[in-house]
Amino acid sequence: MTDSDRTPEATKTGAAVETIDELSSLEKDLVAAGGATAASGGEPTAADLGLELPDDETEARVLLLRELAEARGEASEYLETLQRVAAEFENYRKRVERDQVENVHRASQRIVESLLPTLDAFDAALGYEPQTPAEEKILDGMRGTHSQMMETLEREGLVAIVAGGATFDPAVHEAAGGGGAGDLVVSQELRRGYLLRGRVLRPSLVMVAPAEEIG
Numbered sequence: 001m002t003d004s005d006r007t008p009e010a011t012k013t014g015a016a017v018e019t020i021d022e023l024s025s026l027e028k029d030l031v032a033a034g035g036a037t038a039a040s041g042g043e044p045t046a047a048d049l050g051l052e053l054p055d056d057e058t059e060a061r062v063l064l065l066r067e068l069a070e071a072r073g074e075a076s077e078y079l080e081t082l083q084r085v086a087a088e089f090e091n092y093r094k095r096v097e098r099d100q101v102e103n104v105h106r107a108s109q110r111i112v113e114s115l116l117p118t119l120d121a122f123d124a125a126l127g128y129e130p131q132t133p134a135e136e137k138i139l140d141g142m143r144g145t146h147s148q149m150m151e152t153l154e155r156e157g158l159v160a161i162v163a164g165g166a167t168f169d170p171a172v173h174e175a176a177g178g179g180g181a182g183d184l185v186v187s188q189e190l191r192r193g194y195l196l197r198g199r200v201l202r203p204s205l206v207m208v209a210p211a212e213e214i215g
Contacts, residue, residue: 108156109196115153116194116202122146123192157197163189163204167211174203180210 046053051067053060126143130136150158161172168175168184176190186206193204 161193
């Protein structure tokens with residue numbers, strides 16, 4: 001049969017067969033080359049991978065494709081597991097870091113709270129009007145000590161709450177007396193309040209009055 005006598009379908013089939021034959025020949029060459037390379041310590045052979053390929057080349061290709069698909073599926077599962085474990089570990093690491101920071105903050109808060117009576121004592125002493133040069137000298141020393149203590153506590157996040165003359169804010173001020181209609185302002189600070197790292201450690205104890213009276 002000549003090429004002109006063939007139908008298009010036959011021509012396509014013949015071309016496909018020729019292509020398969022060429023691929024089979026190429027595969028044989030690659031397998032042979034791979035075996036030689038593996039023997040010299042290069043690429044692994046099917047035997048090295050624990051595979052026993054059938055003699056039929058088509059079946060061998062099907063087997064190899066199936067093994068490749070299974071291997072890729074397992075690799076994908078392993079990758080997902082690894083990613084999940086990595087994410088869980090990262091969350092655990094962040095949680096441990098948060099707990100450590102929180103523990104440090106709680107410890108420092110307890111120390112600062114224990115010093116509040118001392119700060120109150122300083123405020124009371126510094127409000128005293130000296131009568132003699134000796135008393136003025138003592139007060140100067142106390143002011144220096146108080147300033148150093150506040151600088152140290154401020155590094156830990158302690159901030160004094162603004163009170164005298166400020167608009168009354170129940171979030172940071174505790175009214176001990178006074179009151180009236182309309183807007184209220186702090187008329188007198190009885191005890192200083194403090195914020196620690198942005199949170200109210202102790203509200204200011206104050207007297208309040210209408211803004212019109214203060215003005």
